[in-house]
Amino acid sequence: MVSDTQTHRRRPSRPARFSRLLLGSTALIALPLAAAAQEGGEGSGGTYRLSPIIVDLGLQADDDATSLVAKELWTGGKVATSILDTPASVSVVTQKEIEQRDADTVEEVLQYSSGIYTDYYGTDDRNDYYLVRGFQASTYRDGLTLGSMRGVREEPYAYERLEVMKGGNSTLFGTSDPGGTVNFVTKLPKFERFGEIYGSYGTDDHKELGFDFGDVLDENQTLAYRVVGKIQDSALEYDASRDDERFLLGSLAWEPTAATRLTFAVEYLDRDGTPNSGGYPLDRLYDRELFFGEPDFNYHDVERLTVSAGLQHEFDNGLSLRANLRYSDLTDGFGYVYLSDNAARVGNLVDRFYFGGDSTAEELIGNAILQYDTSFGTIDSSTLAGVEFRDASTTSSSFYGAYTQIDVTNPVYSGAPTGYAPYSVQASDYTTKSIFAQQNLSFSDRLVATVGLRQDWLDITNVNSSTGTPVTTQGDFSETSYRGALTYKLTNEVSAYASYVQSVAPPSIGVEPERGEQYEVGVKYQPDSYNALFTASAYELTKKNVVVPVVLPSGAIERQTIGESRVRGIELEAKAELTANVSMTAGYAYQDAAYVRGNVRGATVDGNAFATVPNHIGSLWVNYELPGAGPRGDMNFGVGARIVGPYYYNVTNDNGKSPTQVYLDAGFSYGITADTALTVNVSNIFDKQYVVGRGTADYYNNGRTISAALRHSW
Template identity: 30%
Template sequence: MASTSSPLLSVQARHRLHATLLAAVSAAALNAGSARAEEVTTLPTITVEGQAERANGPVQGYVARQSASGTKTDTPLIETPQFISVVPRAQMEDQSVSTVSGALRYTPGVVPEVRPTSGRYDSIVLRGFGGGGTDANYVNFLDGLRVARGINYLVPTIEPYGLERIEVVRGPASVLYGQINPGGLVNLVSKRPTAEPYREINLQFGTQARKQIGFDLSGPADPEGRFLYRLTGLYRDADTQVHHTHEQRIYLAPSFTWRPTADTSLTVFGKYQYDPDGGFYGLLPALGTVTPSPVFGRIRTSFFAGEPSYERYSRHLASIGYAFEHRFNDVWSVRQNLRYVDAAQTFGTSSIASVVGSTFNRRSVYSQERLRSLAVDSQAEARFSTGALSHTLLFGTDYQQGISDTGYGVGTAPPINYLNPFYGQAIAMPRLDWTDQYQRQLGFYAQDQIKLDRWIFVVGGRFDTAQNTLTPRATGQRTVQSDTATTGRAAVLYRFDNGIAPYASIATSFEPTGGMTFAGEPFRPSTGRQYEVGVKYQPDGWRGLVQAAFFDLTRQNVLTPDPAHIGFNLQIGEVRVRGIELEARGEITENLQVIASYAYTDARITRTTNLASLGKRPVTVPEHTASLWAKYAVLDGVLNGLSFGAGIRYTSATAGDAANTLSVPAYAVVDAMLSYDFGRSRPELKGLSLQVNAHNLFDREFVSGCFAAMQCAYGLRRTVTAGLTYRW
C-alpha cells in the first residue's frame, strides 16, 4: 500500500512550480520565433520546492532524515550522535502490522515478541534488558511523554494505525526522559492533521476469522489553512491461535490544529481505545514445548490451559492532550506537551502451576484496576552563535503524576488433563486485596548541541525527584519511597564531506526500584551507564542511512535474592551487556527498498548472590539477531502497479532459566507481501489498492522464549490478511 504521508509538494510549492514552468515555456516560445536557427536558447532553471521532513511528520518511503526522540529538538539523524531507528508509516503499512511489537520485528537490538500476544501488551527486550514480570520493558512513550501504567496488569498499549512513525532510542535516555530502562525507549509518534486533504478507508479480512475496518480523514477546515483536522478510527475483531480466546478493539483518535500565525501552533490530541477482549497471554511449561514430554509429547500451540467462563481481559483508555509551540524570534522558541490519561482494566485467568504426568495443576488470578495520570513537558529552545560555535540550547522541566488503585487476588483452580481436557469447571472468585498508589516525578534538564565547523557536540544533565506511595486498604499503613537522581550525557560527532559521520558518547540513567530489604530499608534506584562508539553513512544524492555501533552498558543496584532471609532481596546485583548493532535502510533503485539489520548481544550477570546464575546470560536475551526485508515495485509495463516484498527474521538460542540449564532453540521466520495499485493502469480506479500479507509464511512452530521452567511462550503461527484500501 502507499504511505499515508502528505503529498510531497504543498499547495504553495505547486503554485511556484506551475508559475516557473509557465515562464519557461513562454520564454522558449518567444525566443523560437525571433532568434536565428543557429542560435541556442538557454531556458531558465526550474526549481522544485517540496515540503521538508519534520521530526514528528510523515516520512517518504523507509528512510527518515529527521528525529526529535534523541534530542527533543528537530535534528537530522546523521547529526545525532546516537543509534536511533525510525520505523515509518510506509513500512508499517507494507508489513501490515497490527501491534507496535510487530512493527519492531526488523529493528536491530530489539527482541519484540518474546511473549507474543494479539495486542494485549507491547513488551520488548532492548539491548539486553527487558523480558517478563518486574523486568518487563513496556513500550510506554507517546509523543515524547510517558504513558503511565498501573500496579499490576493495567499496561496501556497504543494502536499502530494511529501512528505516523515509531522511533527506537537505544541506551540510557534519562537526561531527557527521567526514570527509564537502561536499554532505551520506544517513542510512538501520533498522526497529526495535514495541510493537504487526505482521506482513506480500508477493509481487511484474514485467517482466524479476522475482520477490520479503518478510516483516516484529514485536511484544512478553512480556506486559509489556519485550522486543520484529523480523525482516525478502527474496529477489529478476530480469534487467535489459542482456542477459546478472542481479540477485539475499538479505536478513535480525533486531533485538531490551530495555526493563528506562522510562528504559533496548537494541536489538541484525543484518543479512545476499548479492548473488550485482549486475546491470549498464557504461559506453558518447558516440558511439552521446548522438549517433548514422555507422557503426552508436544503441547499444541492452540491448547488453552484456562477456563473459558473465567478468562477475561478488558481495557479502556481515554486521553486528551496538546502540543503547543511558539517562536518568538530567530533565537527563542517555547514548547509544551501535555496529556491526561484515564484507564481501567479487568483481568481474570487460570494458569498452569505444575505438571504431574498429563495433568496440569492450575491456579487462578483476578484483578481490577483504575489509573488516572498526568504528564507535562515544558521546553525553551534557543538557537544562537558565540564566535565560531553554533548552539541549540534546550532547557526543560517535566512532571508526571499517576494515581492508581488495584484489587488483586490469587486463588485455586481445578486441574485439567492435557490428553482429555474438560472445560466448564467452576472457579471461585478469589478475595481481592486493594492497594492505592500515588506516583510523581519532577525533573529539570538542560542540553546544548554545539556545532564547530563539521564537529557536533552534545552535552546534557538532569536532576530528578521521584516519589512512590503505596497504601494497602486492609491495613491503611502507608509506605513512602522517595528518590533523587542526577544523570548526564556527553557525545561528539564529526561529519565528513563524503557522508560518513563517526561518533562517541557516554550516558547514564536511573529507574526507581520498589520494595524494601529485610531490614526495612527502601531500595535505591537502579542505575545504568553506557559507552557507545559508532558511525553513520548518508551520502548526498542517495536516500538511505547506514548505522553501526558498539556499546558497553552496565546496570547496577539490581535486585538479587537475600540468602539469609528467604523471600527478600538485596540490591547488589549487576548486569553487563556489550554488543554490536548494524542497520541499513535505503532505496537501492527507484523500484527497490531494503531494510537489513544485525545485532550481537553479549549479556552477562556479573554480580549476584545466586551463584548458579553468576556469569550466565539473562533469560530471553539472544546472542544474535538478524533480519532482511525487501520490497520491489513494478513501475511500467503490463505489471505496472504491482509490488511484492519478503523478509526473514532470525533469532539465536536463548536461556530459559537463570542458571542457563534450559536452552530455547533458535528460529527463523519468513514474511511476505503482494500488493496492486489499480490506478497505475486504470486511471478511473485511482486510489484503489489491494494488498495480501503473510506473517510466518511457512507456519514455523517455535518457542519464542522462556522465563522459567513453567513459563514458556509459543511464537505466532502463520497469519494471512487481505486488505482493500481506497484513498482520495
C-alpha cells in the same frame, strides 16, 4: 504540498549557516508537535531550516508515507532532527514500512529493527513485549512518558512512525530503563486534504476496518483537523479466545501565524481480549489451538482515554518556546487460569492456578521548554532548558490461588473460579518534578560537543490495604543524570560519534533505583547518490540493582533484585531504496548479556546469561516494485527473513534453552486503480513452531497468519 497561501504566510527564515550537525545533538525532549514538521513542501517559497535545531514550520521533515528511509527524528515530538548527526544508535520504522509488512501490533512493527527481540512470551497477549539491548525499553508518546499507561497494547495505526533510541538516557527523558526508549509519534493534522479507508480479513477470523482522513477547515488555512479510527473483531490462534478493539483519535491544529501553532487531540482505546491460552505442557510440542485455561474466566478488558495539547511559538531572536500537556485515564481488568507444569510430572493431569486483578490509573503530565540558538564566529551554540512534571495515581487489586487439574490429552473445563479474595490491594501516588538543561556547541561545521544534565525529584506514597488495615509508606528520591557526546562529521555523508549516557529506572519504595550507564561509539553513512542510511555501533551497558521476575517452587512469580548486570554488543542496520524499484531493510545485532553479581532464591547467578536475550539477532526485508503497464496496475513483492539465536529461559539458566528460530514472511500489493490497492501478507510462511518462553508452562511463537486488505486513498 504547501499552497501559495501557506507559503506566503511563512515568515522569512534566518540565514541557515547554523551547522546541521547540531540538529542531531539536541535534547529531544517532550512535545507532541511533530506535525509542525510534517506539513509543507521541500524548498517551496524559499523556506528552509532556520537552524540546526529549530525547524521552519514550512519545511517537511520526512514523508513517512512514501519512504522507508527516515533521515530525521521526531523523538520528543519537538523538532525534526538529523539521524545522521545524532550521537546514538537509532531505528525508525516509518508508516510505509508498517504498511508494507502489514504490522498489526507493536511487536510486529519492531521485529525487523536491529537489537530488538520481540514477542518472547508468545501467546501471552496482555502487553507488547520487546527487549532493546537485553533490557526493557521505556515507552513514550510524542516524547512524554507513557508512565502508568504502559500496560496497554498500543495501536500502531494511531502513529506516523515508531522511533527507537538505543541505550538509556535519563538526561533526555527522565526516569527510564537503560535498554532504550521507544517513542510513538501520533498522527496529527497536516493542513491538506487527504484520507484513506481500508478493510481486511485474515487468519483466526480477523476482521478489521480502519480510516484516516483530514482537511483544512478555513480558507486562510489556519485550522485543520484529522480523524483516525479502527474497529477490530477477531479471535486468536487458540480456542476460546478473542482479540477485539475499538479505537478513535481526533485532533485539531490551529496556526494563526507562521510562528505559532496549537494542537489538541482526544483518543479513546477499548480492548476486549484474552490474556493467553494458559500455556502449554512442558513435555512436548502441542497443537497451538489447544486451550488449557477456562473459557468462562480468561479475560482481559482495557479502556483508556487520552487528552493532550501542545503549544509551539518561535520568537524573532533565536528563542523558541514549546509546551505540552497530557491527561490519561485507564481501567484494566484481567483474569486467567494457567498451567503449572513440571519436568518430573507423570501422567496427563497437570496442575493449574488462577491469577488476575483489576487496576486503574490516572495521570497528568506536562512540560515547558525554552531553546536559544546563536553564533559566535565559527562556533554555533544551542542552549535548551526546561521543566517537567508528572502526577499519577494508581490502584490495584490482585488475586491468586490453586485451581483444578486438567487432562492435557482430553481437556475438560471446570468453570470460572469462585470464592476467591484479593491477596494484594494497593493504591499509589507518584509525583515527579524535573529540571533539565543541555548545551550543544558546533565548531567549524565539523565537531559537535553535547553536554546534558537533569535533576528528578520523585515522591511516592503507597497505601497497602491487603490485610484490611491500611498501611501507608512513603519514599522520596532525588536523582541526577548526565550525558556527554562528541560527533565528528568526516564528510557530508559520514559521521562518527562517541557518547556516555546515564539512566535511572523508576524506583519502588524500599528498593534502590536501578541505575544504568552506557558507553557507545558508532558511525553512520548517508549517501548522496541514493536514499539510504547505514549505521554501525558498539557499546557497553551496565545496570545496577536489577529487578527480575522469578518463578517460585509454589508456582507464584516474585520480583527479586540482582546486584549488577552488563551487556556488550554491536549493532548493524541498513535501510536503503537501492533503485527506483528495489528497497531493503536489514539488521544484525550481537549481544553478550551476563549478570556480573547477584543472587536469586539464595543461589548465585554470577556469570549467568540473561533470560530471553539471544546472542545473535538478524533480519532482512527486500521489496521489489513492478510498475504498471497498460491495464495492469503497480505490483509490489516483498519477502523477509528473521533469525533469532538461542537463549536461556530463566536467569538461573537451569530451565532449558530455546532453539534457533528462523522465520520467513512475505507481502504483495496490487494497484487496482491509482487510488485503490489490494494487499496480501503472510507471516511465518512455513508455520514454524518454537518454544519462545518457559515458566510454569511453555509459550510458543505465533503460527502462520495470512491477511488480505483492500485500501482506498485520496
